[in-house]
Amino acid sequence: MSASEPTPLSLAIAAVHDVQAAADGAAIIVTGQARSGDTRSPLEIAITTELAAAVAISLLQTTARARRSRDTMEPALECFAVGVEDSSQHRDRVRLQLLFDGGTVLPVEIRRDAGEALAGELADWLAHTRDVAPEPAKEN
Numbered sequence: 001m002s003a004s005e006p007t008p009l010s011l012a013i014a015a016v017h018d019v020q021a022a023a024d025g026a027a028i029i030v031t032g033q034a035r036s037g038d039t040r041s042p043l044e045i046a047i048t049t050e051l052a053a054a055v056a057i058s059l060l061q062t063t064a065r066a067r068r069s070r071d072t073m074e075p076a077l078e079c080f081a082v083g084v085e086d087s088s089q090h091r092d093r094v095r096l097q098l099l100f101d102g103g104t105v106l107p108v109e110i111r112r113d114a115g116e117a118l119a120g121e122l123a124d125w126l127a128h129t130r131d132v133a134p135e136p137a138k139e140n
Helices: 049-071 112-129
Strands: 012-021 027-036 039-048 079-086 093-100 105-111
Touching: 027 049, 039 049, 093 112, 105 112
Parallel strands: none
Antiparallel strands: 012 027, 027 039, 079 093, 093 105
């Protein structure tokens, strides 16, 4: 690299403080802190609504891969809890709040009828597998 070329900036997200939808609904706004070396600075990232699901899945998969290297289990997104509430913007939708490792919450909105179908399938599955032990994980 020559003296006239700028030095690349090494930047990492140090903390996420809040995730909210933009007022116009066109983006998800993430606020937090960025770290570059020993310096921390306020951070705000806007992720367009169309890309929000892909970004969330990518971040959660990164967490799953890190967990695999730690405990040698197959990658999986471990959700600790799920809550549900009415959508604030659509009467025909419900919002699932998925709670992940480290306190990360992923809000997902689905149609109300899809939520009812999911609830019914989950209840049926749990009722039929209550006394069935899971198979041991296969070694690779």
